[in-house]
Amino acid sequence: MRVVVIGAGLAGLAAACHLTGRGYEVTVVEREDVPGGRNGLIVREGFTFDTGPSVLTMRDLIADPLRAVGADLDDMIPMRRLDPAYRAQFADGSTIRVRYGREAMRTEIADTCGSVDAAAFDGFVDWLQDLYVAEMPHFIDRNFNSPLDLLSRPDVAAKLVRLGGFGRLGNAIRRRFTDDRLHRLFSFQAMYAGLAPDEALAIYAVITYMDSIEGVWFPESGGMHAVPVALATAAEKAGAQFRYGASVADVLRRSDTGGVAGVRLDSGEQLAADAVVCTLDLPTAYEKLLPDLTPPRSLRRPRYSPSAVVWHLGVRGLPEPGVSHHNIHFGHEWGGAFDDLMKRGTLMGDASRLVTIPSLDDPSLAPEGCSTLFVLEPVPNLADGHIDWVRERGPMRERLLGFLEQEGYPTDVVTEELVTPLDWQQQGMAAGTPFALAHTFAQTGPFRPANVERRVPGLVFSGSGTVPGVGVPMVLISGKLAADRVGEYLRDDASTSATRPRRASRRG
Template identity: 45%
Template sequence: MRHVPGRTDHVVVVGAGLAGLSTALHLLGAGRRVTLVERDAFPGGRAGRADVTDAHGTYLLDTGPTVLTMPDLLEEAFAAAGTRMADRLDLVRLDPAYRAEFADGSAISVHTDAAAMEQEVRDVCGPDSAAGYRRLREWLTALYRTEIDGFIGGNADSPLSLLGPDLARLAALGGFGRLGPRIAKLLPDERLRRIFSFQSLYAGVAPADALGAYGVIAYMDTVAGVYFPRGGMRALGDALAGAAVDAGAELLLGRTVTGLERSGDRVTAVRHTGSDGTEGRVACDAVVLTAELPAAYDLLGGAPRRPVPLRWSPSAVVVQAGLPEPGPDAPSRHHHTISFGAAWERTFREIVDDGRLMSDPSLLVTRPGLTEPGVAPAGRELVSVLAPCPNTAVSDIDWDAVGPAYVEELLGVVADRGLLDPHVVAAGPSWTRTWTPATWAAQGMGAGTPFSLAHTLAQTGPFRPRNLVSGVENAVLAGCGTTPGVGIPPVLISGRLAAERVTGTPAPVSSFAPVGAPR
């Protein structure tokens, strides 16, 4: 494994998002001195926060991911710095992980317990689908076991470094075939095919086009389990940052990195500016950049050449609203509800290829207050609606003009599908907050997407932008734009991989198996 040569005693980590915090904890555990520099006033990065106060009180909004899987990777990061996750985070396992609702009025609760899910499938879809689910679960588990250490959890210096028995096993499992057709062979019910393949959109690719290897994302959701931290998703950044500071890290918040000082091909210091205009400088022996990929390359003096241009994932519109808490006669509510429209393959063509809004949207509706009541005032609820949409590279939608009408349309669709009281929607929420591709772009995210680079074959594994930087011998990348990719589990792993590049010593392979997962 290639690593940073020379002295690496003091490392500056640019960005205190989940990747940067994971990097810091693993570096601290390896005996390095660490300084974290973060532009926001709080840690967490994409797992951000915003508080809204109305006449009823204060709502605690999570502005990033709402789905937490693979908490063993959090445990691994905490353990690197000599602390325990249980002492810093209180995680609630969600059951069901999701509630999937369909245009024909049917619904399927997605349980991660094998027996409970098999029974759910049998009851709703029949015995053939139940048998298919069992076979699918075995396949997803085999994919995970084959991929997690060598392909996802290891540093690769070149494609040749992946050659070996695991590559042969992955090929035999169908990892280089297409995900959608593979799942269709196992599951006769089209509703189940959606439940176990929609996750590929997290990787920026339609199920029909995604590599079978990305079934591992469905494993994380539907086998390993979905969790929610008490206090909201913001608790992740607070807990990891607290552990880093307690282990000796210096955390500089509200400081934007403005430049890197170099001597030859080594970075010698990081310059930063506060919101009040004060300037600062931190000398360093190495630097780990977890900023958005375009911003990181700008700091380094330019992006490396690639044989094909980078392709970005689809984006999303997220609407959050403060609403009256439904009465006792309201339909049952769930932490996560996936509301599928009648359309499916057309939906992916519209947002991935055509650059158009979904004509029959599939949506993720999240009600965090069902698990953590403290996120909304008494008698109120916080509702979040996520709608996938085109990124700014494939669409020229004027979001300032289109956004308000689209928000109204989305809330109307959710009400029409019985997930919100239509009278409340007609009267209007007490407030709404909206994030669009224009919002993400203003935050520096490439092509206006919070999901970074798509996981096409040319941007997967060793073909993804590398975490070592050509021409700068002591700079390393971490985060969703580099290896292994997008999502909370991959960015936590990316932090460990970046730390290994600095120290030159791979961390011990984790013995953790996700809670509830077969060993």
């Protein structure tokens, strides 16, 4: 049976690997000339920039789709663990490094924050692990058909209640540590879920577990783009076909059932299929490919995550000793800065920023004596913000340049690319945010937009806008869940599909 996957981002590639490994005839259609989607690539004047995620955790979730097509992670993507995972620089001039392993991190906390917080660290790790074990198989790596599915494992739900998972993340961290710097270090990950730490549920501490406890990795060669390249290579070797430089204009539907019959490309070419996996941002998918359908209720008044300005720089010079691959610079403000971002829709009055320097661990990403920098500042999305990005683009660049100079980074710019919410919007990301819907309770688990469209049988969604959510680990799981949905549909449909007429029609 034939399956078309729209998009060769991480979600689409994971789906393609799982589907190919299960024996389906898979064609992946990707508008760019290379795989990766948001995990794309810019090569300019000898510098190589990753355009998407910069933090890689939970490498077993990359191994899973590779294994599905008979490939080995260590052979396909040799990696090294980053230790420290982060260098956290605080406004008072102090530094805490997130070290791998309980003993190393306990020692780091003892040296920087004192013995009381160091003693609390082991209990904190145990709590994170308990949350992870309860959540992953039952609430993350799972397809939901309705909110009632939550009642299928009352024992697990009760355990999460006992663990305080439905309380607030900020409070959960403050109860365990006395040092305000640790409150920030172990709760800023709520931003990945599109929420302020004091608003996010404590169950999102699993993100803290993924990077601060399980560790952060980096490919030895090729930067983060090595991940989609490896997934695409493995899928293609196993039999999947890739159509690069092609865009899908329509989802074709059967005249008898309304189910999918394939896709039509912008060129007019039609690709027949028994099922379609769509990885476009969900609001964009409904607008562009399903204009005749009213979007589901969860997309009619959505709450989006904040966006980000990302500045890619190729610079002459190398970082000073002590600078890490990932560097988080926390401002003086915390709660007030989140209010600026998420309530007032303005720039953070005292922004916290991430500076990633991938050339530290892969010198091939920059010419000799030079560095590649990735600078990220959270900003409001276009739906909630009150910022004119046409006017603000220049001033934002100057502020970021001043920040880099103040913090001692090399700033002799050779080449650069500044990405604002307007650019994310032009790439097809609703509200100009690459982080999709925020993980509020009403947009989490079975309440998040479903990965099936019941009105178009055989159409399955994957990516950060559907279950389980945002981030590299989540979209890789999303690809597997989409493959499971395709399998369910084709098994259910198998008894009658051979005898039904297959007349395709375009609707909308």
